[in-house]
Ligand SMILES: Nc1ncnc2c1ncn2[C@@H]1O[C@H](COP(=O)(O)OP(=O)(O)OP(=O)(O)O)[C@@H](O)[C@H]1O
């Protein structure tokens with residue numbers, strides 16, 4: 001990141017922005033035999049509605065653990081996580097599962113597609129648990145795959161697609177239930193830079209045009225240009241937080257989904 005483009009976070013004035021997720025003094029301690037690993041050590045982090053937040057930091061600094069907490073995939077050893085103001089520790093397992101299914105979409109570095117299912121079936125999968133009629137699931141999955149430029153790959157299995165195509169299936173899948181929040185853990189980590197850019201363009205578009213809240217883990221400093229804010233983790237603590245001011249949009253080349261399709 002160019003230091004000139006990002007500045008130290010300042011207290012914002014004006015109308016209060018809605019906090020969709022709050023981590024309050026969150027600790028995660030893994031116990032392995034006699035050894036304890038303090039993966040997160042007192043994280044305080046508010047994520048605002050419609051924000052594009054990037055989490056950076058060296059390997060082992062706690063990024064995935066942090067994003068898993070934000071996605072309610074894991075519970076903290078100590079501290080509180082509030083989702084829309086509600087403490088997730090006080091929710092039942094089934095309420096939590098429903099929230100995860102409807103409110104949050106996940107994208108992983110290794111795509112995590114089901115190898116035996118086609119692109120269409122993979123995208124339909126999250127809708128299975130939300131009692132949506134099959135015809136509607138098919139139509140929506142098809143629409144999402146067309147949106148990411150894969151209308152001609154509906155019946156391909158993951159092994160029959162390129163890495164970038166698989167990640168676009170995963171993006172389509174993350175959108176199946178029209179979530180408010182998208183969590184992406186190194187979404188471009190397994191892609192070459194050109195394919196990674198296409199994936200980033202989709203994420204950017206979801207953020208700018210659909211107002212999705214995006215939380216993305218990356219090792220790649222260059223990707224902070226897409227974000228409103230970058231937080232840096234080191235040994236389980238936030239050591240730096242930078243906002244991207246008004247320079248963000250000028251720093252990013254805008255391309256339409258159509259453009260991205262044509263280049264595939
Ligand atoms: N299930 C687990 N059991 C024990 N220790 C764990 C577990 N998961 C993670 N850790 C440890 O917690 C720390 C943080 O791990 P985490 O996966 O969050 O790092 P990361 O920043 O995502 O790293 P990377 O960039 O390599 O993905 C590491 O020291 C890791 O070894």
Ligand SMILES: [Mg+2]
Nearest residue numbers: 063064065185
């Ligand atoms: Mg990780």
